[in-house]
Amino acid sequence: xxxxxxxxxxxxxxxxxxxxxxxxxxxxxxxxxVAVTVGPLQGASCFALMFVALVNLTILAYLRExxxxxxxxxxxxxxxxxxxxxxxxxxxxxPLHWGQLEExxxxxxxxxxxxxxxLRTPLLSQWRDLQPRLVHTRKGGYGLSGLTGQLLVAVAGGxxxxxxxxxxEGQLRPVGDLLQASEPAWFGIIVxxxxxxxxxxxxxxxxxxxxxxxxxxxxxxxxxxxMASAWLAWVGVVVAVPVVAASLVFGWAVRRGNALIxxxxxxxxxxxxxxxxxxRVLL
Amino acid sequence: xxxxxxxxxxxxxxxxNLDQIYFLPLVVLLVLLLEREMIRAAGGPRARAVIRILxxxxxxxxxxxxxxxxxxxNQVLTHS
Numbered sequence: 001x002x003x004x005x006x007x008x009x010x011x012x013x014x015x016x017x018x019x020x021x022x023x024x025x026x027x028x029x030x031x032x033x034v035a036v037t038v039g040p041l042q043g044a045s046c047f048a049l050m051f052v053a054l055v056n057l058t059i060l061a062y063l064r065e066x067x068x069x070x071x072x073x074x075x076x077x078x079x080x081x082x083x084x085x086x087x088x089x090x091x092x093x094x095p096l097h098w099g100q101l102e103e104x105x106x107x108x109x110x111x112x113x114x115x116x117x118x119l120r121t122p123l124l125s126q127w128r129d130l131q132p133r134l135v136h137t138r139k140g141g142y143g144l145s146g147l148t149g150q151l152l153v154a155v156a157g158g159x160x161x162x163x164x165x166x167x168x169e170g171q172l173r174p175v176g177d178l179l180q181a182s183e184p185a186w187f188g189i190i191v192x193x194x195x196x197x198x199x200x201x202x203x204x205x206x207x208x209x210x211x212x213x214x215x216x217x218x219x220x221x222x223x224x225x226x227m228a229s230a231w232l233a234w235v236g237v238v239v240a241v242p243v244v245a246a247s248l249v250f251g252w253a254v255r256r257g258n259a260l261i262x263x264x265x266x267x268x269x270x271x272x273x274x275x276x277x278x279x280r281v282l283l
Numbered sequence: 284x285x286x287x288x289x290x291x292x293x294x295x296x297x298x299x300n301l302d303q304i305y306f307l308p309l310v311v312l313l314v315l316l317l318e319r320e321m322i323r324a325a326g327g328p329r330a331r332a333v334i335r336i337l338x339x340x341x342x343x344x345x346x347x348x349x350x351x352x353x354x355x356x357n358q359v360l361t362h363s
Contacts, residue, residue: 048308091304109346110347117339118339
C-alpha cells in the first residue's frame with residue numbers, strides 16, 4: 001500500500017490498486033452489514049475505525065512518498081476516507097422532533113462544507129483537469145447540445161426515481177397525504193438539496209476524479225457503486241436496481257460531459273420522486 | 284431508583300434522549316485533535332503538512348459537533 005508512486009516501480013500499482021480497492025469495498029460492505037444486522041452503534045464504530053485508520057494511512061503514505069507534492073497514493077487514501085466519514089455521520093446525527101428528515105441536513109452540511117474546503121486545497125490539484133465544472137461542459141459551455149444533455153440526465157434521474165418508488169411500493173402514493181404530514185417547502189428542500197444534491201456533489205466532484213485518475217472508466221464504476229452501496233443496505237435488492245442504474249448514469253454523465261448541473265438536478269429529482277412514492281423513506 | 288438507568292437525571296435539561304452513538308463523532312474528533320497536538324509537539328520537517336491533513340479530516344467532524352451543540356442548546360432553551 002505504501003509503494004511510492006514515482007516512476008521507479010510503475011507496474012506494481014495496478015494490481016496493488018485492484019487489491020486495495022477490493023479490500024476497501026469489502027470493509028465498507030462489512031461495516032454496512034454490521035450497521036444493519038447488529039446495530040447502528042456497532043456499524044458506526046466500524047466506520048469510525050475505518051476513517052481514523054485511513055487518515056493515519058494517508059499520513060504514513062505522505063511521509064513515505066519520495067516526492068510527496070507529486071505523489072498520488074496518499075491523495076487516493078485521503079479521498080478514500082470520505083465514504084466512511086459519510087456513513088459515520090449518517091448513522092450518528094441525532095433525529096429531533098421539529099421536522100421530518102432533518103438528519104439529512106445534519107449529516108450532509110458537514111460533509112459538503114468539508115468537501116468544499118478540500119476542493120480549495122492542493123490535495124486535489126493533480127486531478128484538476130478531471131474535476132467537473134458546475135455548468136460549463138467540456139464541449140463548449142452553455143450551448144444547446146450541452147444543456148440538452150444535462151437536461152436529459154436530469155430527466156433520467158427523475159424517471160429512475162419514479163421506477164425505484166414504484167418497485168418499492170407497487171402503486172402510486174397520494175401526494176396530498178404526504179404533504180399533509182409535512183411542510184411542503186421544507187420537505188422539498190430537504191429531499192432535493194440535502195438528500196440528493198449534497199451526496200452527489202461529494203462523490204462526483206471529489207471522489208470520482210480521484211477514482212478516474214487511478215482507474216479510468218473502472219474508477220467511474222467503482223465510485224458509482226460505492227455511492228449506491230450507501231443505499232443498498234436499506235432499500236433491498238429490487239429497489240437497488242434503479243439506484244445502481246442512476247448512480248452509473250450519473251457517473252457516466254459527469255465523466256462524459258464534465259458538468260455537474262444535470263447530475264445534481266437528476267439526483268434531486270431521483271430522491272424527490274422516490275420519497276413521494278415510498279412510505280418507508282419518511283418513516 | 285437508578286436515575287442513571289432511566290435517564291431522569293437529564294430531564295431538567297431536556298436531553299434525556301442522549302444516546303452513546305451521538306458521541307461517536309466527538310470521540311473521533313478528539314482522537315484526531317490529540318494526534319494533531321502530538322505531531323505538532325514532535326515537530327519535524329513535514330509536520331506542518333501532516334497537521335494540514337489532520338485539519339481537513341477534523342473539519343467536518345467539528346462542524347457536526349457544532350451542529351449538535353447548537354441543537355442541544357436550542358432544546359435546552361426551548362424547554363426552559
